[in-house]
Amino acid sequence: MNELANSSTSGGSVFTGPPPAVTAEKLSKTYGSVRACDEVDIELVRGEIHGVLGENGAGKSTLMKMLIGLVLPDKGSIAVDGKPVTIRDPLDAADLGIGMVHQHFSLVEALTVWENVALGDNSRLDKSRIRDRVAELSHEYGLDVNPDDRVEDLPVGMRQRVELLKCLRRDPSVLILDEPTSVLTPEESEQLFDSLRKVVGEENRAVALVSHRLSEILHATDRITIMRNGAVIDRCLTKDTDANSLARSMVGREVGLSYSGLGNSSKDSAIKVKSEPGDESEKIKEEFLLELQGITTSSTLGVRELNDFSLGVRQGEIFGIAGVEGNGQSSLVEVLSGLKRVSSGSVLLNGIKIPPNRFGQLAKKGVAVIPEDRHDSGVILGMSVSENLLPMVF
Numbered sequence: 150m151n152e153l154a155n156s157s158t159s160g161g162s163v164f165t166g167p168p169p170a171v172t173a174e175k176l177s178k179t180y181g182s183v184r185a186c187d188e189v190d191i192e193l194v195r196g197e198i199h200g201v202l203g204e205n206g207a208g209k210s211t212l213m214k215m216l217i218g219l220v221l222p223d224k225g226s227i228a229v230d231g232k233p234v235t236i237r238d239p240l241d242a243a244d245l246g247i248g249m250v251h252q253h254f255s256l257v258e259a260l261t262v263w264e265n266v267a268l269g270d271n272s273r274l275d276k277s278r279i280r281d282r283v284a285e286l287s288h289e290y291g292l293d294v295n296p297d298d299r300v301e302d303l304p305v306g307m308r309q310r311v312e313l314l315k316c317l318r319r320d321p322s323v324l325i326l327d328e329p330t331s332v333l334t335p336e337e338s339e340q341l342f343d344s345l346r347k348v349v350g351e352e353n354r355a356v357a358l359v360s361h362r363l364s365e366i367l368h369a370t371d372r373i374t375i376m377r378n379g380a381v382i383d384r385c386l387t388k389d390t391d392a393n394s395l396a397r398s399m400v401g402r403e404v405g406l407s408y409s410g411l412g413n414s415s416k417d418s419a420i421k422v423k424s425e426p427g428d429e430s431e432k433i434k435e436e437f438l439l440e441l442q443g444i445t446t447s448s449t450l451g452v453r454e455l456n457d458f459s460l461g462v463r464q465g466e467i468f469g470i471a472g473v474e475g476n477g478q479s480s481l482v483e484v485l486s487g488l489k490r491v492s493s494g495s496v497l498l499n500g501i502k503i504p505p506n507r508f509g510q511l512a513k514k515g516v517a518v519i520p521e522d523r524h525d526s527g528v529i530l531g532m533s534v535s536e537n538l539l540p541m542v543f
């Protein structure tokens with residue numbers, strides 16, 4: 150795409166001045182027959198947010214895990230500030246100034262924010278110093294985190310900020326974020342990008358931002374590496390590219406992006422959106438397939454969550470529910486999963502009332518739920534795919 154691609158594949162650096170914070174050359178990792186990363190070169194430069202873009206399965210996380218020492222490369226080399234290094238585990242990476250905010254959080258829910266931040270310290274704990282530092286960093290980066298909050302009481306967006314604080318407290322020169330926005334609202338993502346701008350701008354650190362979302366990579370980064378099937382397909386400066394060209398590199402063919410407002414091709418839209426009101430109306434039935442009538446729930450502490458909540462979903466419809474996190478969405482999902490006791494109201498399927506507060510009734514009648522955090526409540530990670538797919542017996 151530009152001179153960077155050529156120079157990087159030949160192994161040389163185009164940067165003059167100090168060496169990049171991290172230079173990885175020909176990093177490779179194979180799992181069985183899958184080449185998760187195939188001779189990947191990447192340079193993370195101080196003062197820049199480097200976007201790593203690719204579809205699911207492109208090899209982005211594997212690449213980042215090799216930089217942080219969670220996955221050992223089969224081949225290839227890594228240098229930090231120009232010096233060759235071996236990164237055997239995250240402690241090695243931390244010593245070299247590399248920190249990572251993972252896609253799936255590693256916080257201890259029963260502990261407070263400051264306690265989580267302190268985890269892993271091997272010196273004597275100085276509570277007030279750590280608390281003060283957390284508050285200071287939180288303020289500095291506009292993260293608005295209270296050091297004394299218990300993590301289990303925090304919504305996901307906040308928990309991610311705690312992970313970020315944990316990294317920043319170790320004062321890393323390279324900060325890696327793997328799909329950080331998948332759990333954030335658009336507003337929270339925006340705030341995160343503002344904080345990252347501070348991280349690279351004022352403090353001259355390097356940030357790698359991994360994402361499969363074109364719009365945010367275009368919006369938040371300075372430089373982009375695009376991966377597909379374990380290999381680097383393209384590299385470019387963000388200012389020199391656009392959504393259509395990134396999408397083409399990412400999926401390997403022409404795609405229309407008119408549905409999301411990212412591009413302007415209306416001819417071959419990748420996703421067809423129902424736009425004409427009359428179009429599909431015949432398929433949408435009048436009566437509700439799923440109906441919630443006046444559902445009220447409370448937390449274990451007696452705090453009202455859903456308050457006389459009603460909705461009706463018809464056959465043939467996709468029904469969207471929008472709202473700022475913490476306004477009852479989780480309770481709604483728990484009610485539909487049969488995991489939450491309702492104190493009043495009814496759930497109806499095809500007009501028939503489902504007996505309330507009886508675990509498994511809704512699932513048995515065909516209500517399937519994909520939870521927000523699949524690791525937490527969707528699958529049992531220690532079991533195989535087929536074991537996870539075994540039908541539940543109620």
Ligand SMILES: Nc1ncnc2c1ncn2[C@@H]1O[C@H](COP(=O)(O)OP(=O)(O)O)[C@@H](O)[C@H]1O
Binds near residue numbers: 212
């Ligand atoms: N621990 C693992 N064992 C087996 N296969 C893996 C493992 N980790 C990743 N893979 C495979 O490697 C490929 C790249 O995965 P990943 O790096 O997670 O991609 P991305 O982060 O871009 O979605 C995928 O095909 C994935 O299934």
Ligand SMILES: [Mg+2]
Binds near residue numbers: 209210252327328
């Ligand atoms: Mg990933």
